[in-house]
Amino acid sequence: MYARSAAVRSDVDRDADAALTALYSEHYRSLIRLAALLLDDIGQCEEVVQDAYIRVHAAWGRLDDRDKALAYLRQTVVNLARSTLRRRLVALKHAPKPMPDAASAEEGAYARVERDAVVAALRELPRRQREAVVLRYYADMSEADAASVMGCSVGSVKAYTSRGLASLGTKLEGLR
Amino acid sequence: MSPLRPEELQALLHAAVDDLRPAPDGYERIRAGIDRRRRWRVPAYAAGGAVLAALAALAFFAISPRSHTEVVEPASPVTGQLGSGALAPTASRTASPPVIGPALSPSLSSKGGPTGATATGSATPSTPAPAGSPTVTPTRRAENSSPATVAKDGDIDGDGVVDPDISYNGTALVVTLSHNHQTRAVTLAGVVTPLHYTVTDLDDDGRGEILVEVSGAGGVTTYDVVRLQPDGSLRALSKGPLPLVVGASSSSGAGFSCSGGLVQVRSGTSDDGTTYQVTTTSWRLSGVTFAPVGKATTTSYDTTSSAADPFTARCGTL
Incomplete structure (x- = not known):
């Protein structure tokens, strides 16, 4: 029983690896751009998209419809982007007040992005x-x-x- | 001002981000993240399982019944034997607490002296043990401590172990206590030899008293009571209903029994040798003296009936 389940798991892992490679080749760049329209920091956009790939890979065996892997990826990117913005909002709320003539934290963050x-x-x-x-x-x-x-x-x-x-x-x- | 058309917005959005170039090591980072997740998965599952097991164990101990809190020690071995019969089984001496579980209550009765003595054991549960209660070994008590439970028959020092080594040297009753293997003696005159005695807890103080037959007269049997004092010495009691008398004639009779921490002393008189008016008085042993408890009651006893003979000794194994 254990050997059988291990074999099944191994098949799923191989399948997930192959799907990951294909999804990366075809959609990674477009997902980065999607994230760039939702977020403002290109570094965070990459982190969000990479995290989305890792999560979808981990959940590959539980996906109901693997043909909709791109949809899952997009949804994960949107959700992670929301979480990132929410965290940043909390951080901004608790940041110390800037000096009157200094740039605000928000402006500082925005200044990093193109x-x-x-x-x-x-x-x-x-x-x-x-x-x-x-x-x-x-x-x-x-x-x-x-x-x-x-x-x-x-x-x-x-x-x-x-x-x-x-x-x-x-x-x-x-x-x- | 004309509204923004969808195709216009599409073109603007694409133009805004189409020149973005992701880092070239994106794939390697994703693979590294997957490996990291795999590495942590097994320890995380193991830790989760351990936490669950710990919680289950805590829950078990939290709801499991606690039957005792006192410190217990293993019983010292009993070395003495009376007669050919072995004493109470080892299991009863080492595994039966006085009150927590069913206790085997061996009672000693010696009519033929130490060599002819017999030891009998009867399973007499004092209090039903709760389900799952642990086995408790007898508690060894100091001589000046105050046992809180009724001693089982045969146990003089209240350690939960029968004290079998009792003898008479012609002038004194000699007892070897099981809890420290020390010998105690008390001078006692007129002890019938071979010894005839029983050890039972008359006052429910956790230590058994010795009822030993002393010389009687006129067809009656008399018993003296010896108890182990808190200081470890033996003392023969003398006041109150003592000596306890057993026997009957055509005109009078006497007997006693003990139960519930009391000694019921019965004395009867008869005009015809058949029907006796029996007066029963209850006595409670407190310290070294007996004190009457309640009012005496009088009943009628007909020797031709099947009622229990009141003129006998029913105490311990007597």
């Missing part, structure tokens, strides 16, 4: 609107898929997307 007007405008959106816009118009996901990743209803995705689009239209007026 930014342009689109990314800056995106970061000014509320988190839900930002996620809806990125998933719909960068990851090219359907409203249903985006709703599944965000954990909300399709109607909410529609509303978030509409508001985000309107808000970005105002902010990016100069670029158009």
